[in-house]
Amino acid sequence: MNQPTKVVYLGSLPFDQTEQQVLEVARSVGPVVDFKLFFDQETGKPKGYAYVEYQDLETAASAVRNLNNYTMGNRNIKCSYSGRLSIEDSIAESGDGIKLPPLPLGIDLIGTSDPTELTFKVVETLEYNKLLSVLKEARSMAKTSPLAMKKLLDENPQLAYALVHAGNLTRKMSPEDINAVLDKPVANGVQNAAAKEFASLPVQAQEQIRAVCALTQNQIEQLQPAEKNMIIQLKEKYSNVVNNI
């Protein structure tokens, strides 16, 4: 992985996009301090890459997260910190080799005092059917590639938080369901038993437990008191299991 800098490299840009159009995409993650789009000096043809300087590291990090693989025209553009390593090298160097699908463009958090509460509000604006399809997709991913699901949730606790609330709003993970799982006795302090029990649970229950374990302490604090206690118990019981898969 390249060293974080305020400057990011944008590559694989469509040749037919104007400087203004590329700049507009760059600005969608935050204010742009400096911007350079490169052309061949002799032919005047675009080289298909650009550099964007943001005002701070946070905005640049957001660009790397949100703009890499962003679809512009008919191409998936590349976005990484400025440096010599290729995108492929960065992925290979980042360890486990698990590649995650791109997430949709994030929303601007500048000036937000409570990002967790904002996540909750965004989830609430979704229609019931949309919530169901999001849960269904998460379940499917948990089933076909549990390691990728674990990585996705570890790296994006806001997604775990959103999934827990989606589970609540659609009554797919009611407090009663959580209690039912907790009521199953497990041999005292024996991780193996918890692991076996986890493996025997329905896939959707496993997926929800993974989501719960990915919640940060701050996010748990935001929950309703009733579910908060259950979430804490769930996390205590299963976090070692989930983290050792």
Add this chain to the structure above:
DNA sequence: GTTGAGCGTT
């Protein structure tokens, strides 16, 4: 007429 990987046109 021509491009698709590119990490800084001085």
